[in-house]
Amino acid sequence: xxxxxxxHSFRGGxxxxxxxxxxAVAVANQGKRVAIVDTDIQSPGIHxxxxxxxEKFTYALNDYLWGKCSLKDTAYDVTSQVTTASGTPAxxxxxxxxIPSSLKAGEIARVLREGYDVGLLNDGFHDLLDQLQLDxxxxxxxxxxxxxxxxxxxxxxxxxxxxxxxxxxxxxxxVTLEVAQKLDVPEITLLVNKASSAYPRxxxxxxxxxxxxxxxxxxxxxxxxxxxxASSGIFWVHYPEHTFSKEVHAVAHQLVAAE
Amino acid sequence: MTxxxxxxxxxFQQPDTSxxxxxxxxxxxxxxxxxxxxxxxxxxxxxxxxxxxxxxxGGDSETAQRIVERLFQAGFISTSEDFEGSKDIILRxxxxxxx
Numbered sequence: 001x002x003x004x005x006x007x008h009s010f011r012g013g014x015x016x017x018x019x020x021x022x023x024a025v026a027v028a029n030q031g032k033r034v035a036i037v038d039t040d041i042q043s044p045g046i047h048x049x050x051x052x053x054x055e056k057f058t059y060a061l062n063d064y065l066w067g068k069c070s071l072k073d074t075a076y077d078v079t080s081q082v083t084t085a086s087g088t089p090a091x092x093x094x095x096x097x098x099i100p101s102s103l104k105a106g107e108i109a110r111v112l113r114e115g116y117d118v119g120l121l122n123d124g125f126h127d128l129l130d131q132l133q134l135d136x137x138x139x140x141x142x143x144x145x146x147x148x149x150x151x152x153x154x155x156x157x158x159x160x161x162x163x164x165x166x167x168x169x170x171x172x173x174x175v176t177l178e179v180a181q182k183l184d185v186p187e188i189t190l191l192v193n194k195a196s197s198a199y200p201r202x203x204x205x206x207x208x209x210x211x212x213x214x215x216x217x218x219x220x221x222x223x224x225x226x227x228x229x230a231s232s233g234i235f236w237v238h239y240p241e242h243t244f245s246k247e248v249h250a251v252a253h254q255l256v257a258a259e
Numbered sequence: 260m261t262x263x264x265x266x267x268x269x270x271f272q273q274p275d276t277s278x279x280x281x282x283x284x285x286x287x288x289x290x291x292x293x294x295x296x297x298x299x300x301x302x303x304x305x306x307x308x309x310x311x312x313x314x315x316x317g318g319d320s321e322t323a324q325r326i327v328e329r330l331f332q333a334g335f336i337s338t339s340e341d342f343e344g345s346k347d348i349i350l351r352x353x354x355x356x357x358x
Contacts, residue, residue, distance in 0.1 A: 112357070114357065115355045115356040115357025116355070117354075118356055119353070119354065122302070123305060147283050150285065150287075151284050151354070151356060154299060154302045154303070182288055183288070184299040
């Protein structure tokens with residue numbers, strides 16, 4: 001059965017969109033059909049990782065919310081746009097679709113001002129699962145807890161929370177977890193990102209697990225190559241042998257194994 | 260368990276919520292536990308027949324009716340538009356992303 005997975009972080013700058021894109025493409029590389037929905041309506045950006053720009057969108061998520069099109073009309077097959085370091089298309093065995101949010105200021109303001117019918121978005125997600133025969137729908141959310149993120153938590157089968165090994169992130173993650181538990185999220189996974197290589201991996205993993213009592217699915221260290229790539233592609237496709245890439249695949253395998 | 264026709268239920272009449280703000284997820288979080296849990300379950304299912312709700316809540320139809328009626332009157336749920344012709348009431352969450 002298809003799964004809806006929402007990806008959250010309490011604070012900005014955790015690398016949430018980057019990890020979402022990397023994990024989603026790694027899941028697709030296991031022969032799965034995945035879609036990523038950019039529900040970060042206030043500050044959309046995940047499309048950049050797939051080399052898309054606003055001019056290439058006929059429709060965005062916002063258009064669906066205003067009844068201008070079906071959600072399927074806003075889904076772009078970006079499988080062939082996932083490229084290797086040499087610029088050739090990566091050989092992804094499944095399929096990756098992207099549902100971008102609009103970058104037009106007026107469209108962003110309208111959603112924030114008027115809101116939308118949550119049922120419409122929820123119905124749209126499930127229609128999309130059927131119409132595109134998806135195995136996974138990843139929801140990339142705005143950082144922090146607001147009405148939109150609460151919604152995506154509420155409709156998810158699994159929630160992935162990304163945090164940095166930072167005191168503010170630790171406190172905020174506790175709040176997010178408390179809310180997720182109140183919303184009865186069936187499965188919760190924590191991912192630690194941007195960890196310093198100065199911390200022993202096992203110590204940090206065990207500290208996070210003990211702190212929250214929730215499984216830690218992976219730990220990603222800061223690295224120079226990520227800074228150099230500067231969101232211009234999917235990291236693991238560019239650096240397949242990198243430790244970061246191996247961790248991405250390990251998380252993707254966990255998600256598929258948990259089906 | 261027999262399914263109940265929608266006109267047998269007291270909460271079928273749509274409450275007048277025109278003057279009250281729409282419900283959001285923050286309002287769901289503030290609900291008492293049993294109502295919140297029912298809303299969580301409904302949000303993931305998107306809709307449920309009243310008989311399914313009774314079953315989900317343990318089979319006591321009076322308790323289920325009381326909980327559903329409270330949520331319905333407060334504007335958290337509505338009858339689905341596609342209930343016409345159905346033998347059972349279909350209920351859906353009625354949540355907006357903003358007030």
